[in-house]
Amino acid sequence: MAMDSDEKLRLLGGTEDLDEERRAYSPAHSPQMRQAPGAAGIYWAAARGRRVPLLRALRTNVCxxxxxxxxxxxxxxxxxASFRPEELARTFMQMHERGMVVGIFLSSGVAGGPDRTAEKLIETVELLRERYRYRGYVHLKVMPGQSPDYIRRAFELADRLSINLEAPTPDHLARIAPSKDFWRHLVAPMREVVRLQRLHPEKLRAGQITQMVVGAAGDSDRDILAATQWLYGELGMRRVYYSAYRPVCGEVLAPPASDxxxxxxxxxxxxxRFYGFRLEELPFGPxxxxxxxxxxxxxxxxxxxxxxxxxxxxxPREWLxxxxxxxxxxxxxxxxxRREGAIRSLEELRGLGxxxxxxxxxxxxxGRYLADRAAARALWARKHEEAPRQLSLPWEADPLAAAAAVVGLRAAS
Structure with a gap:
């Protein structure tokens, strides 16, 4: 029996495909995109400090x-299952007109090659833009290996484009996605988006983003963040997302990565991105x-x-x-x-955030050292003739006490 649109939405709006905006966490560890309870395909996305409902759906899960x-x-x-472009555009507009969603994120399994897949996604958005006069937010997924002509068409229609890098290096990618070529299928389309952005900076206002699956290919944090630094620096990526690996359908590539x-x-x-740290400064361990x-x-x-x-x-600000x-x-x-005068109290610091x-x-x-506990720990350290770095051992019990002790030794000397 053929599925109706509601049944398709329940299937294609809830597929666990490890998408970047679905599983992403901010530094405060709050989900960037959460599924609305009981609402197929509706996800609450973080946008400029507020939460907005988006329709997130695959056009097809045939891949x-x-x-x-x-x-x-x-x-x-x-x-x-698969949506026809007209069916998916109509479904979205019905939800939009009811106030259920304010934007759409379209992805797809690859069926019939990357350009044929992209054509169906683009046709859906063209219907939204031209027939339904929809001018709101559209995020389109770029297919691995999508040709420049189809990337350009997607670029003209969307507010955001994404292609998932999935792994930090070609070797890592080969372990988890054998049919994808790191440079030809993934990086080349990213570079084409960058080229179009330079030619038309007024377009693609939400930029280009990507995702990496964490831990599936034996990658280290250093491997992942080295790729991240390159993506931001060389490709001007708006955002890199990370998704902790979870085994699916009984296939275990590696132990699950933790949240x-x-x-x-x-x-x-x-x-x-925001604090001026370089990759080599990050505190990697063994x-x-x-x-x-x-x-x-x-x-x-x-x-x-x-x-x-x-x-x-x-x-200076960079040291603060x-x-x-x-x-x-x-x-x-x-x-x-400080332009108005010296800061004098802890309450002032609290008031400044x-x-x-x-x-x-x-x-x-x-000139006043403010951590009383640090002075006590410094005296304890001197009494026992321990080096400052040794005092950082009990981090799990009290990281801030260890911090106070380490810095307190220097302040008291």
Whole structure:
């Protein structure tokens, strides 16, 4: 029996395909895109500090690729369905007119080759733009190996384009997606989008994004973040998303990656994008892993006690950004506030957005060291003749106490 549109939406709007905007986590570890309870295909997406409902759907879950991490690859024994472009456009507009969704994210399994697949997606959006006069948000997935002509057509219609890199290097990709060529199928389309953006900077207002599956191919955090640095620097990627690997359909490529590991990658990503950190500065441990017991900014600070404490009333913005508990906005507020005179109290720092409990062990205020606990731990360390770095061992019990001890030794000396 043929499926009706509602049944297709329940199937194609809920497929677990490890998409970047569905599983992404911000540095606060809050989902960027959550499915609305009981509503097929509707996801709440984070956008400029607010949450908006999007229709997220596959046009088809028929796929000729063999990506081993994906629930819809050609070898899976799963129920298959496809929307016709007119059917999908009409379904979206009905939901939009009822106020259920404000935008659409269209993806697809690859059926009939990348360009044939792209043609069906583009036809759907052309119907929305031309027949239904829809002018709202459209995110289109670019198919692996999609030709420049079809990329250009998608570029003209969409607000955002994405193609999933999935793995940080060609070798890693070959382990989990044997039919994809890293450079030809994935990077070449990304470069074409960049070329079009340079020619038409007024278009594609939400930019180009990508995703990597974390842990499926034996990749380290260093491997992933090296690729991230390249994607931001060389390809001008608007955002890189990370999705912790989960085995699907009984095929286990590697142990499942933890949500915490995914979260640490987002934190490190933000350090590179907004805090001025370089890849080589990140606090990788053995095997290229980020620390799991504390955030990477705190771990970096504990490795560099010689750089702290920082004087709040004199430090430049780039050094304030290195202090745990101070972010880009609070650092900028501190700089602006200092033009009016010196900051005198912890309450002022709190009012400027500083997370004082985290920042205290690393700050001086007019030459005064503010972390009383640090002084006590420093005396304890001197009594036992322990080196500052040894005091960072009990991180799991109390990372901030360890921070205060490490920095306190320097402040008290």
């Amino acid at each position: 000729e690729l063999d990506c081993r991490y994906c629930a819809i690859n050609r070898h899976r024994d799963t129920r298959r 915490l590991r995914e979260h640490r990658l987002y934190q490190a990503d933000w350090l590179m 095997g290229g892993s980020l620390p799991q017991d504390m955030d990477p900014k705190l771990a970096w600070a504990l490795r560099h006690p010689e750089l702290f404490p920082v004087e709040v009333n004199r430090a 950004l290195r202090v745990p508990g101070i972010g880009p906005e609070s650092a900028q507020r501190i700089v602006r506030r 500083v997370v004082v409990r985290r920042a205290l062990p690393f700050l001086l205020l007019d």
